Amino acid sequence: MSEPTSTKNLDRSGSAELPWSRARDLLATQTPKENLTFFVGTVRPDGRPHAAGVGAIWVDGVLYFKSGPGTRRARNLAANPACTVSVRLNGIDLTMEGEARRVTDPAILERVAAVYRDGGWPATVDGDALTAPYSAPSAGPPPWPLYRLVLERAIGVASAEPYGATRWDFTP
Template sequence: MAITEPAAVVDARYSEPGATATAWSDALDVLTGAQIFWLSTVRPDGRPHVTPLLAVWLEEALHFTTGGEERKARNLAANPHVTLTTGTNALEHGLDIVLEGDARRVTDDAALTRIAEAYTEKYGSDWTFTARGGELHHAEGGAALAFRVAPRRVFGFRKGAYSQTCWRFPVD
């Protein structure tokens, strides 16, 4: 199910004069190709929590996994609002992406199988999971919860020719 391509708006306050909006296809290239993302969640006491993780872009959303007892899983149980960031640490080139949305747990084994296949395709055989009982199970043991984050708003920070683009998405 493809969503309508979001409208891109350049924020002139944070862009060079004459900057144009970054194409959504450029943002998708970053979202699909990035190996590491940074997930920001909120602890139950309101303090922020940030952690690096692997994620895959599938069916118009980012998907990530975590153990059920990990801090991020406990945070998400209390507050599903998240930000995922990726990009480059270079100053003069590249495109950094900030994706905002709500993390929703995926428990359907058919959807989990598609997520597992996407992980193996992107990250290799060390990241092979089997979907069973609403969780992803690693061949070497251990279960993981999977979360889907459909974007509500995405920011693209182009470097070199500096520009900030914002894409907005419909809310479910």
């Protein structure tokens, strides 16, 4: 994952711009070990928004999440890969924008499955997707396709010192 190509201080109370490293390092240390809920926002075919909680992880500078193939999220992403992913990390609320791309590379699938296992979810690779003895009830039966977020923009609002609000733009 690259560093931001531009940043903008969104804080109107005089706080300094937040460094991307603050959000990035929290993603790296808090996933998948912390009990975090990520929310993926997608767009329905009729243009209405859809959001759902998902177990996501940050691996080697990339955010990954899975989705049951029959879920509204997966159907929306198949028609329009634009999405948002939001999470409350320790001391910073983070919203990321970009496109979800399906991951089928066996080496990446295995690497992500290993990180999920390290975090306590017994994921394994099944063809070009992930499987496990259990998942969220709304995910449907395995295997579950894996997606990576191609990050285009992120917005962080600090809820702990040092306070601030910043937008980071990335070149995908």
